[in-house]
Amino acid sequence: MGAAELDIGASPAFSAEDAARYRAAGWWSDTTLSDAVRRNAERIPGRVAYIDHPSGALTWHEFDCTADALAQQLAGLGVARGDRIAVWHGDSAAIHVLFVAVERCGAVVVGIGARAGIQEVTQILHSAQPTLLISDQQRSSSAAAATAQYPVTLLALSADGGILSLDVTAKPGVVREEAQLGPDDVFLINSTSGTTGVPKCVLHTQNRWYYFHQKAVANGVLRSEDVFLPAIPAPFGFGIWTSHTTPIYLGATAVILQRFATEAAYQAIARHRVSVLCCVSTQLTMMMADPGRAGYDLSSLRVVFTGGEALPYRTAAEFEELTGATILQFYGSNETGLLSGTTVGDSRQRRLRTAGRIAPEMAVRLFDGDRDVTEEGRGQPACRGPATSLGYLGAADHDTLFTGDGWMRIGDICEIDADGYLTVTGRTSDFILRGGKNISAPQVEAAAMTHPAIVVAAAVAMPDQTFGEKVCLYAELADHHTVDLAGLVDYLMAQGVSKEILPERLIAIDELPRSPGGKIAKGRLRDDIRVRTQTGR
Structure with missing residues (x-):
């Protein structure tokens, strides 16, 4: 298939001098995830690597052999260093094996969220330009529809008799060691919500996640004997380190849920003696709201990593009392990696009411526009350091992501106290934060306005006790047209819109x-939905 150079489009987020310094400090490594899998297969071959709850398990020896077999199948198809391989697959052990197989070929994974719709998938394929799209059986028909709009070869990953394989007839090829990726190469491209309504593709190296892994191990005192339950899908930032990077580097066991549900999570914790739970705040709130928790032994839980949104203090404290676990929070983004984190040594007040102390290796500044307001202790954070990504493919939104002098921004407003602890107090971007997931309001609006009844639409955050925020859509309708929420949702689903951006209320x-300048006054709409929610209207 032939290698293709990645169009990064902008200078990397670090220089050669930075890279040398990060290595000298031990924040970056010269080994890869593939190396770690081989090491685990040699040292702890019989230890379970991944469990597909409620049944099915893969040892480190089996993981390594299966990754080799899949890599050979890919090589037989002509996959070469630099090729991009899109993966649209439900959460399972298989996706982690496939990621390593792609890495061993020297290719780059284009990770697509399991709940993505055909429109989003097609946009990602167009941006990332992969040569192959590998899907599971559940998404095969949708994948076929997506590839009809973008020319890419479609393959299915199956597990016949528990053996993972691709539906190919080509003979297995030779996987050359020199072709495999290094820790500073781009190994993953995933998507993030775009403020223009189009997802942007983020470029990831392994070393940025190796650094994050080390912080997680230090902050949570993690061990190879730990059993992880990552509740976040693998293609996304939180999911990459909790289900892929850290379990592999540690040689630990990870329990994978095909889809998060409170009962399934409680069953998995009790059955597999899970010691490390990784979830967003909404999932923790949902678990505490489920009265069925009383029927499960949760005493194995030792550490809970959470983030993505504000953590309800009372709910978190009650969870700690129920389980004996210590809840830790990180703050960062898919693009920047972590900026701050709490540790097991922090007080409960610090752990549950802040996003932790700024990581000293991650230089953090606060901005008001392009004005440095770090000394004031409140502003939009921007950073430089070993956790940052390489930015967006093709330098999309480069000026939005970076300050004029090259610091990578996050679209929040934060306060940093005298002891270096960070608290998120607001947002600068037009996003709705639902259950830890950033949903682009313009993306919701663009999809809704394809409906013939809707002339103009504005999406805003609707307060919600469980998810923090939900998607509320205000709309002006065309003359003599009507549409209700159910009809709009049915229409959008038929158009292949991702479930995550479906409106949950239509007004x-x-x-x-509108403002004096003619822009939609979203502040007034947010005030309106807040009042409606409070009064039950």
Whole structure:
């Protein structure tokens, strides 16, 4: 298939001098995830690597052999160093084996979220330009529809008799060691919500996640004997380190849920003696709201990593009392990696009411626009350091992501106290934070306005006790047209829109409020939905 150079489009987020310094400090490594899998297969061959709950398990020896077999199948198809391989697959042990197989070929994984719709998949394929799309059986028909709109070879990953294989007829090829990726090469491209309504592709090296892994191990005192339950899908930032990077580097066991549900999570914790739970705040809140928790032994839990949104203090404290676990929070983004984190040595007040102390290796500044307001202790954070990504493929939104002098931004407003602890107090970007997932309001609006009844739409955050925020859509309707929420959702689903951006409330009004400059006054809409929610209207 032939290698293709990645169009990074902008200078990397670190220089050669930075890289040398990160290595000298031990923050970056010269080994890869593939190396770690081989090491685990040699040292602890019989230890379980991944468990597909409720049944099915893969040892480190089996993981290594299966990754080799899949890599040989890919090589037989002509996959070469630099090729991009899109993976659209439900969460399972298989996806982690496949990621390592792609790495061993020297290719780059283009990770697509399991709940993505055909429109989003097609946009990602167009941006990342992979040569192959590998899907599971559940997504095969949708994958076929997506590849009809973008020319890419479609393959299915199956598990006949528990043996993973690709549906190919080509003979297995030779996987050359020199072709394999290094820790500073791009190994993963995943997507993040775009403020223009189009997902952007983020470029990841392994070393940025190796650094994150080390912080997690230090902050949570993690061990190879730990059993992880990562509740976040693998293609995304939180999911990459909790289900892929850290379990592999540690040689630990990870329990994978095909889809998060509170009962399934409790069953997995009790059955597999899970010691490390990784979830967003909403999932923790949902677990505490489930009265069925009383029927399970959760005493094995030792550490819970969470983040992505504000953590309800009372809920978190009750979970700690129920399980005896210590809840830790990180703060960062898919693009920047972590900026701060709490540790098992922090007080409960610090752990549950802040996002932790700024990591000293991650230089963090606060901005108001392009003005440095670090000394004031409140502003939009931006960083430089060993956890940052390489930015967006093709330098999309480069000026939005970076400050003028090259610091990588996050779209929040934060406060940093005198002891270096960070608290998120607001957002600068037009996102709705639902259950730890950033949902682009313009993306929701663009999808909704394809409906013939909707002339103009504005999506805003609707307060919700469980998810923090949900998607509320205000709309001006065309003359003599009507549409209700169910009809709009059915229409959008038929258009292949991702489930994550579907509106959860629709309010039709004669005219959307506008500012003197003619822009939609979303502040007034947010005030309106807040009042409606409080009064039950």
